[in-house]
Amino acid sequence: MDPGDIPEIMDLEKNTLAAWSRKHLEDELQQPKGFQFVARNASSQKIQAVICGRAMADEAEILKLSVAENARQRGVGYHLLDFVVSYCNNKGVENCYLELRASNGAARKLYEKRGFIAVGTRKTYYEEPAEDAILMRLKL
Numbered sequence: 404m405d406p407g408d409i410p411e412i413m414d415l416e417k418n419t420l421a422a423w424s425r426k427h428l429e430d431e432l433q434q435p436k437g438f439q440f441v442a443r444n445a446s447s448q449k450i451q452a453v454i455c456g457r458a459m460a461d462e463a464e465i466l467k468l469s470v471a472e473n474a475r476q477r478g479v480g481y482h483l484l485d486f487v488v489s490y491c492n493n494k495g496v497e498n499c500y501l502e503l504r505a506s507n508g509a510a511r512k513l514y515e516k517r518g519f520i521a522v523g524t525r526k527t528y529y530e531e532p533a534e535d536a537i538l539m540r541l542k543l
């Protein structure tokens with residue numbers, strides 16, 4: 404992900420509950436331990452998905468995974484997640500964590516397919532609308 408990708412990412416995320424502002428995306432690019440990747444359509448070069456997180460020593464956290472509405476349910480999310488798991492593995496990460504809304508069944512199934520398991524709940528973690536978070540972990 405480059406700074407020039409930010410307008411396209413904001414457009415991709417405009418109908419999702421977890422959309423980040425321009426400032427948030429810009430700040431994420433400055434994180435020393437951060438990673439940010441986009442997946443592009445091979446012919447149009449349009450961004451189809453974005454993933455962001457942090458890898459610190461033996462732990463990583465995935466902070467964002469969004470797939471464009473018109474590219475969903477074709478394996479894009481799974482393959483981008485799988486790429487990041489390999490990236491973390493190469494960096495010596497032993498445990499990878501993420502949080503998701505309790506009602507986000509599609510995301511939960513995606514993460515479970517890649518081997519993540521639910522390890523806890525954070526009560527009323529999310530706002531607008533208020534909702535519990537499920538904490539998931541993948542041991543690498």
Ligand SMILES: CC(C)(COP(=O)(O)OP(=O)(O)OC[C@H]1O[C@@H](n2cnc3c(N)ncnc32)[C@H](O)[C@@H]1OP(=O)(O)O)[C@@H](O)C(=O)NCCC(=O)NCCS
Pocket residue numbers: 419421468469470471474475476477478479480481482502503504507508509510512513514516
């Ligand atoms: C959740 C999301 C990232 C899934 O991305 P995707 O590219 O559509 O997912 P994939 O096509 O790679 O699907 C992988 C697996 O996820 C599950 N899955 C994906 N979409 C699903 C849906 N709508 N309903 C049920 N399961 C679904 C399935 O288990 C699927 O495996 P299968 O195809 O063998 O059944 C995408 O829907 C999205 O961007 N949603 C909005 C943002 C979001 O919620 N992000 C996650 C925040 S934690």
